[in-house]
Amino acid sequence: MGYQFTRAEVGYLAGAAGQAALAEVGALPLSASSLVRDLEVARRTHGDRTGMLVETVRLRRRATAKLDPAIPWLLTDDALQQATPAPVARHRAQRLAGRSVHDVTCSVGAELVALARECPVVIGSDIDAVRLDMAAANLAAEQAVRLVRADALVPVTADPVVIADPARRAGGRRTHDPAALQPPLPDLLAAYHGRDLVVKCAPGLDFDTAGPDGSPWAGEVEVVSLDGSVREACLWSPGLAAPRVRRRATVLAADGTSWTLTDADPDGIEERAPGRWIVDPDGAVVRAGLVRHYAAKHGLWQLDPRIAYLTGDTVPPGVRGFEILERMDFREKPLRAALHRRDCGPLEILARGVPVDPDVLRAKLKPRGSVPHTVVVTRIGTTATAFVCATPPVQVRGVPA
Missing domain, CATH: 3.40.50.150 (Vaccinia Virus protein VP39)
Known part of the structure; x- marks a missing residue:
């Protein structure tokens, strides 16, 4: 629930005295390791007002990643x-x-x-x-x-x-x-x-x-x-x-x-075998039902008409593309052997259209090498298929695209 502010407390925090008190408390670390000590320091000066001051400072620190940092926000946790x-x-x-x-x-x-x-x-x-x-x-x-x-x-x-x-x-x-x-x-x-x-x-x-x-x-x-x-x-x-x-x-x-x-943009795409790359469109595209429109815009096509993974011979700028190294029917033993042969270490697993828990599958595949890889598990037609891919550098997916 978080701290429950009253209107009187908000009035104090919004005034000059409250802002000065917030500046004092804001100079304290208020970290997990220092919180008990910092609360004692704050109580010596601010007494019963310590709770609302500490809560406001901590909320402001969290808010910097989300809200305009130029504004001295008054907030509740829920808000x-x-x-x-x-x-x-x-x-x-x-x-x-x-x-x-x-x-x-x-x-x-x-x-x-x-x-x-x-x-x-x-x-x-x-x-x-x-x-x-x-x-x-x-x-x-x-x-x-x-x-x-x-x-x-x-x-x-x-x-x-x-x-x-x-x-x-x-x-x-x-x-x-x-x-x-x-x-x-x-x-x-x-x-x-x-x-x-x-x-x-x-x-x-x-x-x-x-x-x-x-x-x-x-x-x-x-x-x-x-x-x-x-x-x-x-x-x-x-x-x-x-x-x-x-x-x-x-x-x-x-x-x-x-x-x-x-959805007013063109959505005509070809049906073709997988290209060189697999592209996982931005979640907004998938959730809006615009996968085909995105594919048409960038010269891509779908691995399967019912699945949101795209494929092509190029990758849109700013998007993470997964270069296909090997394709196989999805079975754990051959997949594990392929990864060990490639000295697979850090392993990212993407799954769509198949009942696969990436964490469970990763434990079963037991990657012990040094080379990062990505495995994409999906359904093509009626066949569960695994693609062993090179892991690309981390980018902000979809900007620009």
């Missing part, structure tokens, strides 16, 4: 976990540039920071008064942002684009059920029927049941990854969707580079 990473929020704000927007689940204001830099009118609301007070402190430099305490399911504006980020945990576990989100997706759609709406969801959401009454989503589904990790699926209502686009994959990198692919 930080759900906060949209700054590059993802910036991308969404740029899609909404020039529009008036209302974030109805604004929490501590992480999304509002990006929106305020692109949109002429920005409103944030939340039912949690503590988080709203934190948002006010975090947005102190953004005079154009208006904050209101309101239930996300009770509209308090009529015209702006509505943004919602329902909590994705139920009973302490992450959920992909639209009705189990907080607030529930069906209730959000009913509350803002006819409005331009953007809803952030977990990438595992079933898009085919995300619409009203369990129907497919009628607008655009955008799956977004950042530095190779899929972060979210964003639902754009029909009025905000690009023409003829129902699915989009957006691949972002922390250095500001990005590319996007949609």
Whole structure:
């Protein structure tokens, strides 16, 4: 659950005395080995306020990898976990540039920071008064942002684009059920029927049941990854969707580079035998169902029409390609012999379309050599197939592509 802040504590932390106290506590290591000693030091000066000060400092340190480091954030643990990473929020704000927007689940204001830099009118609301007070402190430099305490399911504006980020945990576990989100997706759609709406969801959401009454989503589904990790699926209502686009994959990198692919792009590819390389597309491409579109764009083809692994004679720039050294039917004994013959040491195992646990298989293969290899196990037709590949250097997959 994390530390439970009160409104009085947030008021103190946002003031000059609180900021000075945070600076003092921020000078302490607060590491696992020094925490007990550091807490004693902090309590001698700050007494009962030590808990909220230490929690805020530790949350700020965690937030530097996710949020704008120039802002002295006030946060809760839950708010930080759900906060949209700054590059993802910036991308969404740029899609909404020039529009008036209302974030109805604004929490501590992480999304509002990006929106305020692109949109002429920005409103944030939340039912949690503590988080709203934190948002006010975090947005102190953004005079154009208006904050209101309101239930996300009770509209308090009529015209702006509505943004919602329902909590994705139920009973302490992450959920992909639209009705189990907080607030529930069906209730959000009913509350803002006819409005331009953007809803952030977990990438595992079933898009085919995300619409009203369990129907497919009628607008655009955008799956977004950042530095190779899929972060979210964003639902754009029909009025905000690009023409003829129902699915989009957006691949972002922390250095500001990005590319996007949609189902309006060509998807015609050949059926051919495996080429020189195997390519595992970025997760956003796979989750958005745009593997064939990605293949067509880069002159690749599929190992099997039902499997997301691609193959070709070249590798798109910035993508990890696995050079095929040997192909065989997947059986443990011949595969182990092939790896030992190649002096295989560090072993990466990728599996798709077959019931293989990479950790279990690695233990059975017993690689003891010195040369790194990658084994790709997949299904081609009805045959489980293993490809022994050279392990490529680690890269940020898919940027640029």
